[in-house]
Amino acid sequence: MFDPESETLDPVARLRGFIHDGGYASGGKLPPERHLSDELGLSRATLRKALDALERDGVIWRHVGKGTFVTDGTAPKGKTGAMVELGRQLTPFRMMRARLAIEPAIAREAAVNASGETLRKMQRAIDRAKAATTWNEYETQDDLFHRSVAEASDNLLLLTLFEQLNEVRRAVAWGSVTRETSHPSPDHSSFPEHDAIAAAIAGRDPHAAYEAMRKHLGSVARRLFGEV
Known part of the structure; x- marks a missing residue:
């Protein structure tokens, strides 16, 4: 459940911790946003900002209609965004x-x-x-x-x-x-x-x-x- 006090904590770090503690390996699919929001005590807007940050860092990738997946975490910062933009044009x-x-x-x-x-x-x-x-x-x-x-x-x-x-x-x-x-x-x-x-x-x-x-x-x- 959303906890307003939790918004003062670093949502990106909390999301990283959830992925690490949950044992999500490369290719693993994360739960839906609704579940993540409840699990982490974050509003949907704050959660989405955290997801955006991890996607930019190459930690996750998102596909509309399929969900959010964990990468191997080795992509250089900014590289994933460029690849996503290329994919949208292809x-x-x-x-x-x-x-x-x-x-x-x-x-x-x-x-x-x-x-x-x-x-x-x-x-x-x-x-x-x-x-x-x-x-x-x-x-x-x-x-x-x-x-x-x-x-x-x-x-x-x-x-x-x-x-x-x-x-x-x-x-x-x-x-x-x-x-x-x-x-x-x-x-x-x-x-x-x-x-x-x-x-x-x-x-x-x-x-x-x-x-x-x-x-x-x-x-x-x-x-x-x-x-x-």
């Missing part, structure tokens, strides 16, 4: 074309350089995506899967490029996505596609990894636009 089709140009090449590098830990992260995201009981849970794990592929490239520049690409993707206005079910079905096409990417990377096959990622993103683009 069409979903152009965004997918950019992913098709970049992510298959990252997957190819991952097949050469992946460590055991990044392979485990990849599989963990795959397993959790298949077990997701909501689309939001699935999308969080899908995001973590693609990030784990970038981590597996063992190339800081490629990982940074992926993170920037991902920030722009989150800001693109995708419009209203109609879901016919409450969660992905067991035969959701991305499941075997993710499996194929992970298998090619684990098998140290750069060409297969490139093609598997290209096929996956092409499949996503066709579902969205009917063509790529």
Whole structure:
């Protein structure tokens, strides 16, 4: 419940503490504003100012219609805002074309350089995506899967490029996505596609990894636009 006295405390620090104490990892979704306002004892206006500050600092990112998510916290101050602004100027089709140009090449590098830990992260995201009981849970794990592929490239520049690409993707206005079910079905096409990417990377096959990622993103683009 909103407590007027709490407004005198640093709302940004309190929100940071909530994220830290709550164990929200990169990609984790924060509760709705109404819940955060009650939990922190802040007015909605003060809470939104605190959220704005953390977004500018690269601690969180927000997507209209999806919610507020935690980043890895490594984005330089001001960088996230620039990426968000770029995303607002980009069409979903152009965004997918950019992913098709970049992510298959990252997957190819991952097949050469992946460590055991990044392979485990990849599989963990795959397993959790298949077990997701909501689309939001699935999308969080899908995001973590693609990030784990970038981590597996063992190339800081490629990982940074992926993170920037991902920030722009989150800001693109995708419009209203109609879901016919409450969660992905067991035969959701991305499941075997993710499996194929992970298998090619684990098998140290750069060409297969490139093609598997290209096929996956092409499949996503066709579902969205009917063509790529």
